[in-house]
Amino acid sequence: MKIFVGNFFRKFFATLLMFVFWAVFLVTTFSFALYQTFFNEDFYKQDLVKASHDFLIHEGQKYIDFQPIADINKKDFTALLEKVILKEDLVMVVDNIVNQIENLTIGERGVVELKIPLKWLSAKSEIFSDQVVNYLFENLPKCEKVDEVYLREFNCIPEGLPKDDFSGSFKLALDRKLMSDLPDDFNFKFQVPDQFIGKNIGDFFSDLTGQAFMILGGALLLMLVVIGLLVFTPWSAVMKWVSKTVFLGSLSVILAAMFLNVFVPAIFDKLMKSIDMSVLNYNAWMSLYILFMGAFTINLLKIVFPIAIISLGFWITGMLFYRNKKSTLKNGDRATNSEYQELH
Numbered sequence: 001m002k003i004f005v006g007n008f009f010r011k012f013f014a015t016l017l018m019f020v021f022w023a024v025f026l027v028t029t030f031s032f033a034l035y036q037t038f039f040n041e042d043f044y045k046q047d048l049v050k051a052s053h054d055f056l057i058h059e060g061q062k063y064i065d066f067q068p069i070a071d072i073n074k075k076d077f078t079a080l081l082e083k084v085i086l087k088e089d090l091v092m093v094v095d096n097i098v099n100q101i102e103n104l105t106i107g108e109r110g111v112v113e114l115k116i117p118l119k120w121l122s123a124k125s126e127i128f129s130d131q132v133v134n135y136l137f138e139n140l141p142k143c144e145k146v147d148e149v150y151l152r153e154f155n156c157i158p159e160g161l162p163k164d165d166f167s168g169s170f171k172l173a174l175d176r177k178l179m180s181d182l183p184d185d186f187n188f189k190f191q192v193p194d195q196f197i198g199k200n201i202g203d204f205f206s207d208l209t210g211q212a213f214m215i216l217g218g219a220l221l222l223m224l225v226v227i228g229l230l231v232f233t234p235w236s237a238v239m240k241w242v243s244k245t246v247f248l249g250s251l252s253v254i255l256a257a258m259f260l261n262v263f264v265p266a267i268f269d270k271l272m273k274s275i276d277m278s279v280l281n282y283n284a285w286m287s288l289y290i291l292f293m294g295a296f297t298i299n300l301l302k303i304v305f306p307i308a309i310i311s312l313g314f315w316i317t318g319m320l321f322y323r324n325k326k327s328t329l330k331n332g333d334r335a336t337n338s339e340y341q342e343l344h
Contacts, residue, residue, distance in 0.1 A: 006176035014230040016243045021223045024248035026256065028216040033300035035209055041098050043295055049090045051291045057081050066177045068136060068154040068170070080135060084128045089120055104201040110192045112201065115185040125179045132174070144308045240318030243311045257297050257304075265289070 061077045064070060069077070105114055117149070128307050136154065143156035154170055212334055227245060228238045268286060 010230045010232075014227050014241060016239075017223055017227050017230070018248075021220065021227075021245050022252055023220055024216065024223070025246075026253055028213070028220060029253050029300060029304055030256075031216070032213060032303060033296055034214075036299040037292070039205075039209075043096045044098070045091055047295050049087055049094060051287070053085065053087050054089055055287065064178065064227065069132060069174075071155075072132075072135065076135065076139075077114065079163075080131045081128075083131060084124055087134045089124070092120065093117055102202040106192060106196050106199050106201065108197065110194050110197055112190050112192060115186050118182060119184040122179065122182050122184070125175070125182075129167075129174055130170045133163075133170055136170070137163055137166055148211070170341055225270045233336075234322070236318050236321035236324075238318075239314055240322055243267040243314035243318055247308055247309035247315050250304045250311060253300065253304045254308065257300055260293055261297055264293075 059080055060081060061070065061072070061074060072080070095114070097114070100114055104112065106116065137157060140157045143158055153179065154173070157166060224242050224245065228242055231241045255262045265286065268289070
């Protein structure tokens with residue numbers, strides 16, 4: 001009876017610890033994948049730059065509230081913009097922001113300021129204007145004379161109007177309607193507690209995350225050791241319990257990632273149909289979600305999938321060895337066999 005009660009409580013606490021392990025494992029793997037994704041400079045220089053460039057090239061026309069440009073054929077405008085905005089321009093912006101973060105020191109009163117440079121857009125205005133002028137001068141219909149409608153809408157080219165005159169008038173209107181509103185940078189300001197004044201953001205965050213992952217990793221290892229000690233013997237049962245714990249934890253993480261990639265977009269789609277949201281805004285947000293979630297999932301699976309495969313292999317091996325152990329015990333001491341069955 002004592003053996004039965006002792007084995008019951010050992011099995012109960014091992015199972016309870018298994019559930020705790022799954023929760024901590026989920027938090028740890030998700031946190032590490034988030035860190036590897038959103039605090040990885042290569043992600044921003046490659047994936048985000050490519051997505052941002054494609055978005056600006058293919059969708060940027062929709063955000064320009066200047067009729068002559070809005071009326072340009074979308075395919076032609078995309079080809080035109082590809083000559084103006086280059087991926088290298090966006091990489092330069094990312095480099096600037098990364099350098100700011102790496103050297104960012106918290107100022108007085110705990111104020112942190114981050115600037116997103118936009119001056120490069122103003123520098124591109126001359127190239128952009130030239131490209132648009134060339135396109136419009138060749139494609140706009142001809143009209144008889146210059147009037148106020150032409151100066152306001154640029155919907156035709158007056159007969160005999162020199163290209164330089166058209167260019168000067170158009171660039172003046174473009175600057176007034178669009179370029180003059182562009183700031184040199186966009187500032188983000190936020191405040192942190194006073195005890196962080198004078199600290200370097202990059203170094204502080206790197207140290208903090210390093211310590212956090214060491215603590216979480218140590219906690220996971222300790223839980224596996226305790227589970228092994230609770231099972232204790234035979235070694236095949238220890239292997240089975242520990243590997244099962246790791247595999248089912250990995251499986252839960254993979255299923256959670258599938259939910260975020262498959263079901264969340266489906267839920268968003270239903271919400272979009274039930275509320276008043278423009279398709280343009282929905283598509284923009286969904287594209288951004290897919291970009292970040294895709295990168296996050298790849299980094300997550302790089303960690304979890306190998307762990308799942310290896311732990312599954314050990315689990316199967318442990319079950320096979322333990323089954324052989326039980327078969328051997330059938331011809332041995334029945335009391336010992338009963339003790340193994342109660343726990344395992």
